[in-house]
Amino acid sequence: MSATHIEVGLLWQRARAVEQGLDPELTRQAYERIIALDPLQPAAWLKLSQLALLRGAYRDARASTLLAADATRQSRRWRALPYVAMQLLQFDERALVSGLIAGADWNDEAVLTQAAVLAQRLWLADDATQALALLDHAMRLLPAHHLLHFSRGEVLNQLGCLQDAEAEYLRCLALAPGYSHACLSLVRNQRSPLPGARVPMIRSARAAAGTPEDRAVLDYALFHELDAAGQAEEAWTALESGARLQRSLGRYDEAAEQAGLRALLESFDGMPPLQHGPVQGPGRAHVFVVGLPRSGTTLLERMFGNHPLVASAGELNVFSRSLSYEIDAFFEPPADAGIVLRALRCDWARVGARYATATAALHPGARYLLDKNPLNIHNAGFIARALPQARILCLSRNPMDACFSNLKELFAPGSYGYSYDQNELAANYARFEQLVACWRLQLPEHFHVVEYEALIDDPPRELARAMAFCGLDFDPAYVDIARNLSPVSTASSAQVREPLNRRGVHAWRTYGRQLQPLAARLRELDVRVD
Numbered sequence: 179m180s181a182t183h184i185e186v187g188l189l190w191q192r193a194r195a196v197e198q199g200l201d202p203e204l205t206r207q208a209y210e211r212i213i214a215l216d217p218l219q220p221a222a223w224l225k226l227s228q229l230a231l232l233r234g235a236y237r238d239a240r241a242s243t244l245l246a247a248d249a250t251r252q253s254r255r256w257r258a259l260p261y262v263a264m265q266l267l268q269f270d271e272r273a274l275v276s277g278l279i280a281g282a283d284w285n286d287e288a289v290l291t292q293a294a295v296l297a298q299r300l301w302l303a304d305d306a307t308q309a310l311a312l313l314d315h316a317m318r319l320l321p322a323h324h325l326l327h328f329s330r331g332e333v334l335n336q337l338g339c340l341q342d343a344e345a346e347y348l349r350c351l352a353l354a355p356g357y358s359h360a361c362l363s364l365v366r367n368q369r370s371p372l373p374g375a376r377v378p379m380i381r382s383a384r385a386a387a388g389t390p391e392d393r394a395v396l397d398y399a400l401f402h403e404l405d406a407a408g409q410a411e412e413a414w415t416a417l418e419s420g421a422r423l424q425r426s427l428g429r430y431d432e433a434a435e436q437a438g439l440r441a442l443l444e445s446f447d448g449m450p451p452l453q454h455g456p457v458q459g460p461g462r463a464h465v466f467v468v469g470l471p472r473s474g475t476t477l478l479e480r481m482f483g484n485h486p487l488v489a490s491a492g493e494l495n496v497f498s499r500s501l502s503y504e505i506d507a508f509f510e511p512p513a514d515a516g517i518v519l520r521a522l523r524c525d526w527a528r529v530g531a532r533y534a535t536a537t538a539a540l541h542p543g544a545r546y547l548l549d550k551n552p553l554n555i556h557n558a559g560f561i562a563r564a565l566p567q568a569r570i571l572c573l574s575r576n577p578m579d580a581c582f583s584n585l586k587e588l589f590a591p592g593s594y595g596y597s598y599d600q601n602e603l604a605a606n607y608a609r610f611e612q613l614v615a616c617w618r619l620q621l622p623e624h625f626h627v628v629e630y631e632a633l634i635d636d637p638p639r640e641l642a643r644a645m646a647f648c649g650l651d652f653d654p655a656y657v658d659i660a661r662n663l664s665p666v667s668t669a670s671s672a673q674v675r676e677p678l679n680r681r682g683v684h685a686w687r688t689y690g691r692q693l694q695p696l697a698a699r700l701r702e703l704d705v706r707v708d
Contacts, residue, residue, distance in 0.1 A: 209225045259282055263275045263279060272303035279312070293316035374409065429595065441519070463648070469555060474573045482548050485546075492550060578707060579685055584597040600696040626643075631683055638652075
């Protein structure tokens with residue numbers, strides 16, 4: 179071992195000791211000393227990136243993450259690969275994630291033993307094809323492992339291969355009976371041929387679950403299985419338990435969200451409506467599909483994706499990251515008052531140019547890019563300022579159905595924290611209505627509302643209207659979502675592989691008695707409840 183390696187090792191020990199003292203500046207200096215001695219230390223660059231985020235320096239944080247990726251590639255320290263990839267995803271650097279993992283040595287032990295995690299990073303980067311190739315390679319060389327089968331099931335589900343995905347979930351459970359995430363994915367992937375057949379398996383796993391996280395996941399799995407079997411009372415008991423557990427595991431500050439919304443709306447108050455730029459003409463066009471999660475945004479995206487001039491990019495974070503770079507502060511919608519204040523002073527033309535440049539490779543052969551991130555409902559006013567030619571389509575759904583569809587969905591940790599409590603669900607819906615009212619007033623030429631129920635009842639009429647708003651011609655064939663074979667990375671993956679149906683309309687009524695607190699709170703907030 180060289181003297182440099184020994185010195186770097188000692189510096190790592192000191193850096194970890196300094197970090198325990200919780201002094202960010204001293205910690206930063208400790209990791210900078212490591213980098214000065216050996217610039218190809220990806221873990222040290224990641225530490226510097228995280229410290230930069232803590233002090234609100236977005237550009238420094240992103241630059242350090244890019245250097246971590248470069249250090250990983252040059253040093254071939256593949257053990258750091260999943261951590262670097264996850265940090266890259268935080269900055270929405272999806273192409274870099276794919277390229278970094280593609281360029282790794284797939285025969286290296288560090289890559290093989292982390293293949294399941296790396297595949298997850300790849301499907302989050304919308305590269306399901308490479309994720310499947312990595313898993314297949316690892317499974318040829320490694321002993322059978324439940325996480326490899328689970329990850330393969332998730333990728334196949336994203337690709338729409340639902341039967342094959344089910345087989346992988348079952349293989350996972352054969353190796354690790356009761357693995358909570360496989361249980362949930364199995365029941366969400368496809369209904370059991372015999373209604374309720376999986377209930378004993380899930381209940382057995384729930385009884386043996388060792389952590390609150392696993393118990394919550396299994397509660398949601400049990401709800402979906404019992405709900406599909408028509409056992410509403412037992413299903414609700416499971417859902418209520420899972421939601422209560424999940425709410426206790428996360429942090430959600432309703433007052434902060436309300437304050438952020440107030441600041442955002444006040445920043446547009448009294449302004450004249452924004453004028454749009456021409457949707458036709460030279461250059462590229464951008465369409466944003468927004469709304470509450472589970473409100474039909476994926477359905478509309480699949481229809482638009484059938485148009486030959488439209489490339490659907492899925493749920494991007496690029497706009498928020500473009501704004502983050504311009505204001506030099508990490509921004510994840512909804513905005514707080516501080517972000518709104520910074521945004522008032524930013525150069526919107528540069529935000530728009532950055533977004534257009536970052537997304538250009540996603541639609542090389544199509545004039546229109548469709549960005550379907552529901553959270554961009556909070557960014558609609560910013561989008562109109564940065565991209566005057568953009569069009570924003572907002573899905574609106576019956577409030578009880580919209581809230582119930584959120585309540586029965588187990589979202590990724592840290593996402594949609596309001597969705598596990600009926601009162602918080604109602605307050606969030608009321609804020610959504612305030613946003614929609616504001617954007618309709620301020621952005622009449624940018625913002626178009628699509629009613630979910632109308633889209634289900636008369637899809638040709640509603641889709642034609644939405645496409646005309648975006649400057650696109652319409653063909654009735656675009657309504658057929660079964661034609662669209664592109665991957666789906668959201669919870670709607672199985673649903674959008676089916677023909678259009680009305681199962682989701684008034685679905686809340688099955689649990690009408692249990693949802694009375696939600697209905698009462700919505701009425702208190704002046705939201706109309708049918």
